[in-house]
Amino acid sequence: MAQSYDIPLHDIKPIVEIEEYSLYYFLGFASFALVLVAGVAYLLYMWLKKRNRYNRRKEHFKLLNSLDLSNTKESAYAITLYGATFKDDSPRHKEMYDNLLGRLEAYKYKKEVSSFDSEVIGYIELYKGMMDV
Incomplete structure (x- = not known):
């Protein structure tokens, strides 16, 4: 007697795609931080340039x-x-x-x-x- 492995399983669900937004949150936060750092660096550069300018x-x-x-x-x-x-x-x-x-x-x-x-x-x-x- 050959054993059959085709047993119908009723409690296992098919694979479902899960919506994951953490990468988008990270990219948004990194972009915001980059713009913020660039703005502060620009203001610091302008302040130093004005301070040392020859009058x-x-x-x-x-x-x-x-x-x-x-x-x-x-x-x-x-x-x-x-x-x-x-x-x-x-x-x-x-x-x-x-x-x-x-x-x-x-x-x-x-x-x-x-x-x-x-x-x-x-x-x-x-x-x-x-x-x-």
């Missing part, structure tokens, strides 16, 4: 305030060069700068020059006082 106005302001007015000829050229940075701030600055240039002409383009008179020093100090950095 021409600040440097020229420091140079003008540290000028040695006893060396008249070099001071006249330096005031002309560094003062031009601030001349376009307002019409008042432009007018004052042009007035100062006219007064400094006497101290440039000559081999020997005398020291600044008190009126020119007053105009120089007034122009330095007008500057906003």
Whole structure:
């Protein structure tokens, strides 16, 4: 007698596909974290870039305030060069700068020059006082 293995099984169910979303959750969270990290890195980069940026106005302001007015000829050229940075701030600055240039002409383009008179020093100090950095 041959034994038959074709026994009908009634309690075993067929394989059913289970909906699994954990991979999608993980990818969404990883994408969000990546965007967040990239945003923070960008803001940090911009902050560092702005902090270390060369500020021409600040440097020229420091140079003008540290000028040695006893060396008249070099001071006249330096005031002309560094003062031009601030001349376009307002019409008042432009007018004052042009007035100062006219007064400094006497101290440039000559081999020997005398020291600044008190009126020119007053105009120089007034122009330095007008500057906003």
